[in-house]
Amino acid sequence: MGTRPADSIWHANLATMVPGGAPYGAVEDGALAICSRRLEYVGPAADLPPALSGPGTMRHDANGGWITPALIDCHTHLVFGGNRAEEFEARLRGDSYESAARRGGGILSTVAATRAASEAELLESARGRLKTLLAEGVRTVEVKSGYGLSLASELKMLRVARKLAAHANIRVRTTMLAAHAVPPEYAGRADDYVDYIVAEILPAAVGLADAVDAFAETIAFSNAQVERVFAAARALGLPVKLHADQLSDGGGAALAAASGALSADHLEYASEAGVRAMAAAGTVAVLLPGAYATVGARQPPPVAACRAHGVGMAVATDCNPGSSPMCSLLMAMNLACSLFRMTPEEALAGTTREAARALGLAAETGTLEAGRAAEFAVWRVGHPRELAYWMGGIAPVFVS
Secondary structure, three states: OOOOOOOEEEEEEEEOOOOOOOHHHEEEEEEEEEEOOEEEEEEEHHHOOHHHOOOOOEEEEEEEEEEEEOEEEOOOOOOOOOOOHHHHHHHHOOOOHHHHHHOOOOHHHHHHHHHHOOHHHHHHHHHHHHHHHHOOOEEEEEEEOOOOOOHHHHHHHHHHHHHHHHHHOOEEEEEEEEEOOOOHHHOOOHHHHHHHHHHHHHHHHEOOEOEEEEEEOOOOEOHHHHHHHHHHHHHOOOOEOEEEOOOOOOOHHHHHHHOOOOEEEEOOOOOHHHHHHHHHHOOEEEEOHHHHHHOOOOOOOOHHHHHHHOOOEEEOOOOEOOOEOOOOHHHHHHHHHHHHOOOHHHHHHHOOHHHHHHOOOOOOOOOOOOOOEOOEEEEOOOOOOHHHHOOOOOOOOEEO
């Protein structure tokens, strides 16, 4: 700990989200001291070192409110063209997500709209969606490609995601998801498209993508095809993650674990063996209740098994035009509790500590600890459980 005075000190109740102690890592009547955008002290106000207070130190009082880590949305598809409201309406008439995809709708309809959109148009529409997330205390967002499915359009999406970070002054982690669907020009030739991803798209994405994702499913890519994509990603030094076991148990959880994936996402049909494999590999389960609700799924992800085997559970919006048109991370927390029976503490950990782990950022953010980035949100609530209790509609009074 340094000896110079802090730039600022906050007095509040703290939900540090550090595991192993009080629920929520709570420190009532606590203090945060910030030096050069880092947390210098986190703990009881009574123990705040006097050396951190000086004539130039700004002091803030949350007036009995709570400070949490700034929220993290670790799975989004924020950049896309058009919308799929017509498909949403068709599902309400009895159509299914899978049947729409097989007719050339679903992801491919968004691919057509995204390919046709300019970077400026994609940036403008994505900024509107991001603005809603930021208003809820989100300061780190993962943004996937996957609606371009060509070298030019996938790179276009990643460039737009990078621009979002500069426009909003937040952290954006970009993920290359070229293995999202087989584009129409490769219809019936999925292996050839995987060749194209490996030889052309992935090498060109180095420097624009922070990670590589794929969709392992009967309507998307086989495990063998995903393994080829992941092997190429690792050879380029890019970590991987996986859309796994969303519509069927295809062994996606185990594949993610065997690949050393940061996360396996969706997981509605993941087996207990797959969950055990994730526990051994340290792979985070990213749960996406918005997609579960929108597509009318009936089998929830294996939350109890994740608890039993010690698999960290993150929660994200999965904001996308087809299966989760939702821009509220607080709503995702509420749905995770209501639909998946997560606890409010698990939901908040899922949008802070575990979300940071799912993005490989656990050493930087996601908890309130000395040495971490000074990224936090101040809430006028009586207890942090209220963040999952409300179905959106609340906002922090300050976000750093």
